[in-house]
Amino acid sequence: MPLPGFSPRNLPGGTLLFEGVSRLTPSIRLVLAGVFGVLAIRLLGLQGRKHLELKLLAEAQQISSLQAIQPRRPILDTNQNILALDIPANDLYVHPCLFRLPPEQVATLLAPILDLPDTYILKRFQESPTGIRLCDQLTTQQSLQIQRLWLDGLELLHHPRRLYPHRGSMANVLGYVDMEQQGQAGLEMTHQEDLAQESYSLSCWTDGRGQFLGKHFTDSILFQDEASLQLTLDLNLQESVAYQVECALQKFQAKRISAIVLEAHTGAIRCMVSAPTYDPNHYQRFPVERFRTWATTDILEPGSTFKPINLAIALETEAIATTDRIEDRGRIKIAGEDILNVGVSPEAAPGPTHYLTPAEILKRSSNVGMVQMMQRLPPSLYHDWFRRLGLGVPIGLTEDFPHPSVDSVIKPRDEFCNHPIEPAAASFGQGLAMTPLKLLQLTATLANGGYLVIPHVTAGLLPTIDQKEPGSLAGSQDYSQALYFGHLPIPSQELGWTNCEALPNHARPRQRVFSPQTTRAVLNMLEEVVLDPQATGSRCFLPGYGIGGKTGTAQKASQKGGYQEGAVVTSFVGIYPIHAPKFVTLVMIDEPQGPYSFASNTAADLTQRILAEIIHLTQAPPMYPRVNLLEREEP
CATH class of the missing domain: 3.90.1310.10 (Penicillin-binding protein 2a (Domain 2))
Structure with missing residues (x-):
């Protein structure tokens, strides 16, 4: 509403301004109408035809792309x-x-x-x-x-x-x-x-x-x-064993050492140590050969540590009985080749004849006794048992590690059956080869009642512990899901599992290869190998605890054929506790030097230290009255 008495003419110079505006009003109106018309047309064009283009251009100027790097x-x-x-x-x-x-x-x-x-x-x-x-x-x-x-x-x-x-x-x-x-x-x-x-x-x-x-x-x-990614490894055990292995590497002046602890019933690896090792934080400073997990890749002859497996085969096929006595003269000739017991010289006169039980053959680690025992099996049946145990099968043993196409090598069936020296050599662990992990898997069949379990080190991809529902780590956890991770009992046909295709290899139904009667008989014999002060495994004895095991000293095969002179691999497979086995262990020492050239004073000694660490960490009480090794009654 205009103020009373207000008029543009009343302003200073207002009369001229009003008159000028009045004279230009038609022109201004045309110009303004044209300007507004152009702006309206332009605005309609921008909002209609170029709306999306301009929106994208504005967002490109106002929105930046940030690359989010996800950690492993x-x-x-x-x-x-x-x-x-x-x-x-x-x-x-x-x-x-x-x-x-x-x-x-x-x-x-x-x-x-x-x-x-x-x-x-x-x-x-x-x-x-x-x-x-x-x-x-x-x-x-x-x-x-x-x-x-x-x-x-x-x-x-x-x-x-x-x-x-x-x-x-x-x-x-x-x-x-x-x-x-x-x-x-x-x-x-x-x-x-x-x-x-x-x-x-x-x-x-x-x-x-x-x-x-x-x-x-x-x-x-x-x-x-x-x-x-959760593993089955136990850090405390791994570091304790790693220290023991490093000390043994220096003491024995060995080329390398591997030590593995495996749960007998599940195949979960609780410890896997190799020496010499490297620092993965500064891997560039170390030679490439240290990067291999040689316990899962290198194929070696097992030697006498394979004798318990052969003994189980002979008992399972009823080729022998635990009370049988087998002739042992210290040497035997097979296809023109002399096979000798350890400590018998090729030039020495024939020694006295002994008639040994299977248990005594294991305690003395008699090569001749093993040859005589396995000769009771037809070579074709013997070779079939190798296949049944997964030897020479063209697949890797475990999916957790880079592995070769095979984890074991045996002679072709025709060669094995037509050349008597082949089954004779295999009876004491030569003429066939396998990875250390494969040997441990076969030893686990004796400890778990006769089942082939798949060794594994991964439990699966799991959420962090604060993401789990309350009670998910205890008994309220779904049993079917727990089986997937392998550190709990493995499913088998007797539990009603018939379709396990979705499960990883280590969690699928287990294959039984030996009867419980056979494995119990072999376990009793392996305990004697440790308990007897004169046996090869007596250095693994721990007062008050039931331990079984077997030594092995094998010659190293040469790339040119035959064996390397003076080069041996000593090993020891251990089972603890022997009457209700939970763990199986393997120690393998490549080329120990000097006086340390036998498994009895190298691998058995290191195994004793590893088992002592397991007993300490699990706080297991003694099973027997405490008896010192030197106080045991001599045979």
């Missing part, structure tokens, strides 16, 4: 101890063409942070004007120190670093990850797909300066996959 999943032991995990790290790239300071001064500033000589850094600057990868996987502290220098030409790129807190004690099992986050050995390689998480791009709104805004973030950034 951690690896845990059976008690949720961390064995491997990713930690924040950065790679340092330098662009000398962008330096504002002299290169010499930049090198001097970087040298103490990177712990590198400034001369080396300066030399690297000369490689290229831009894009020089100067240092990999810098720690968070180093990255902060570099950022605080405020130097042009330095670029830090986020690159997670794989950390192995326990270094060499777990290296032969875990393997390592290279700079491209690819597993190159052990579980890191065989479980690459399970451990590596796919990276994704995250769209984020930014302001005019390019700073990220807390707007329209997707919910995915708040939640991460916290699943971990």
